[in-house]
Amino acid sequence: MAEAPFEPRVVAFLCRWCAGAGADLAGTSRLHYPPNAVAIRVNCSGRVEPEWVMEAFRSGADGVLIGGCHPGDCHYVSGNYKTRRRIYLLKKLLAEIGIEPERVRLEWVSATEGAKFARVMKEFVTELKQLGPLNLEREEEKPSAAPVLPQVGS
Amino acid sequence: MAAKPKIAVYWTGGCGGCDVSFLELGPALLDVLAQVEIAFWPALVDTKRSEVEAFPPRSIAATLVNGTLRTEENVEMVHLLREKSQLVVAFGACAYQGGVPGLANLSPRDQLLRRVARNGFRPAPPPGGETEDAPPELLPEAKALADEITVDYVVPGCPPMPPLIGLLFDALLSGDLPAPGHVFAHDKALCEECPRTREERRLTKVVRPHELIPDPEVCLLDQGMICLGPVTRGGCGAACPKAGMPCTGCVGPTPEAGDPGLAMISALGSLARAGEEGPGAFAAEDKLLDALVDPLGTFYKYSLPTYVRRKGGNG
Numbered sequence: 269m270a271e272a273p274f275e276p277r278v279v280a281f282l283c284r285w286c287a288g289a290g291a292d293l294a295g296t297s298r299l300h301y302p303p304n305a306v307a308i309r310v311n312c313s314g315r316v317e318p319e320w321v322m323e324a325f326r327s328g329a330d331g332v333l334i335g336g337c338h339p340g341d342c343h344y345v346s347g348n349y350k351t352r353r354r355i356y357l358l359k360k361l362l363a364e365i366g367i368e369p370e371r372v373r374l375e376w377v378s379a380t381e382g383a384k385f386a387r388v389m390k391e392f393v394t395e396l397k398q399l400g401p402l403n404l405e406r407e408e409e410k411p412s413a414a415p416v417l418p419q420v421g422s
Numbered sequence: 423m424a425a426k427p428k429i430a431v432y433w434t435g436g437c438g439g440c441d442v443s444f445l446e447l448g449p450a451l452l453d454v455l456a457q458v459e460i461a462f463w464p465a466l467v468d469t470k471r472s473e474v475e476a477f478p479p480r481s482i483a484a485t486l487v488n489g490t491l492r493t494e495e496n497v498e499m500v501h502l503l504r505e506k507s508q509l510v511v512a513f514g515a516c517a518y519q520g521g522v523p524g525l526a527n528l529s530p531r532d533q534l535l536r537r538v539a540r541n542g543f544r545p546a547p548p549p550g551g552e553t554e555d556a557p558p559e560l561l562p563e564a565k566a567l568a569d570e571i572t573v574d575y576v577v578p579g580c581p582p583m584p585p586l587i588g589l590l591f592d593a594l595l596s597g598d599l600p601a602p603g604h605v606f607a608h609d610k611a612l613c614e615e616c617p618r619t620r621e622e623r624r625l626t627k628v629v630r631p632h633e634l635i636p637d638p639e640v641c642l643l644d645q646g647m648i649c650l651g652p653v654t655r656g657g658c659g660a661a662c663p664k665a666g667m668p669c670t671g672c673v674g675p676t677p678e679a680g681d682p683g684l685a686m687i688s689a690l691g692s693l694a695r696a697g698e699e700g701p702g703a704f705a706a707e708d709k710l711l712d713a714l715v716d717p718l719g720t721f722y723k724y725s726l727p728t729y730v731r732r733k734g735g736n737g
């Protein structure tokens with residue numbers, strides 16, 4: 269049997285006020301985008317710890333998307349600025365470890381930008397396909413290679 | 423008279439500093455030595471491996487192992503000592519989390535050998551020169567002790583400081599033993615025992631220790647030094663910050679911090695400021711953070727083998 273083409277697994281941490289709402293809008297607008305992401309809704313992108321990003325990689329993710337409000341729009345004023353600095357440092361660390369920094373992507377997506385969310389997902393998945401699987405040493409059993417359906421919040 | 427408990431001290435891939443660190447106990451060391459029998463301690467006593475092999479199982483009360491696991495012989499010896507010992511203590515940063523020699527894991531084994539040994543290296547033949555024995559094989563990666571055997575306790579530090587060594591001997595000699603896995607240091611962060619005062623709670627520049635003679639009273643992070651105090655266990659008495667040097671994390675991370683690098687990234691991301699926050703400051707913030715030239719070596723100086731597994735391993 270021919271080997272199935274590589275489908276990257278993405279974990280998307282989306283803030284509930286902007287990026288999460290933008291992802292919902294992409295869904296309700298019936299926009300098409302690749303179904304490779306598991307979305308995890310957080311109150312603010314500033315809540316996303318670097319540890320969570322690494323946990324996602326160790327659990328089998330090939331890429332991690334962090335979606336927050338545009339500068340000036342964060343519901344908690346400056347959570348997105350804090351995240352921007354953390355992700356900047358994390359990418360420097362990843363480069364030293366030998367993990368492509370492009371596997372972590374920080375994007376500002378407003379509640380009205382369903383189209384931007386769809387575009388970001390398309391771009392990210394395309395880029396990850398070029399990078400190939402991460403193959404980080406797994407803590408758990410390798411999950412099945414099937415793409416995971418998106419599920420935004422609950 | 424009841425027989426004295428037997429102890430052993432063994433070194434694997436270490437620098438010898440851990441063996442020397444016992445001397446820092448001062449006269450208290452004499453009290454300790456009076457209460458134990460040294461079964462095996464290559465730095466002090468000439469005991470052959472064959473003699474250790476002949477020890478009955480669990481006949482050593484406690485074995486203190488220092489050094490990272492770097493060769494196949496290291497691994498054989500720690501398995502042997504585990505079998506002969508009731509308790510095994512990871513002594514020092516290398517045995518605990520891989521230590522400074524663990525930074526070698528950033529390069530594949532073959533590259534290391536080429537760089538360090540070139541192609542002509544052979545160890546000097548032993549006196550008499552009659553043996554053709556090859557040196558033990560280098561492991562693909564440096565490892566912490568717990569990667570190979572069950573470790574009962576940890577005395578952290580590079581090398582362990584007298585107060586922490588004292589805690590271990592107090593427990594061993596009184597028989598009042600803590601739960602397995604105990605680390606003889608504080609669970610709280612070093613900042614709790616650091617006499618410096620935090621004022622700004624902002625990181626507005628990043629300087630390296632040789633670039634600044636710091637103010638003696640003010641928090642080193644406030645002055646731009648990357649001090650790992652917030653994520654590192656206390657217990658050492660904050661010896662480095664007191665002397666104007668930032669903590670480099672040798673006692674290991676607090677249970678709360680977990681991975682020291684990720685915890686520091688989280689902390690520095692919160693603290694860093696280049697003027698008023700906002701898109702106008704992004705470029706300046708990046709420049710500020712770029713001055714932290716080697717996050718990996720800074721945050722995992724003593725713990726790379728424990729926290730960083732590289733893509734595709736190191737074979």
Ligand code: FES
Nearest residue numbers: 283312336337343
């Ligand atoms: S609430 Fe959206 S980034 Fe803070």
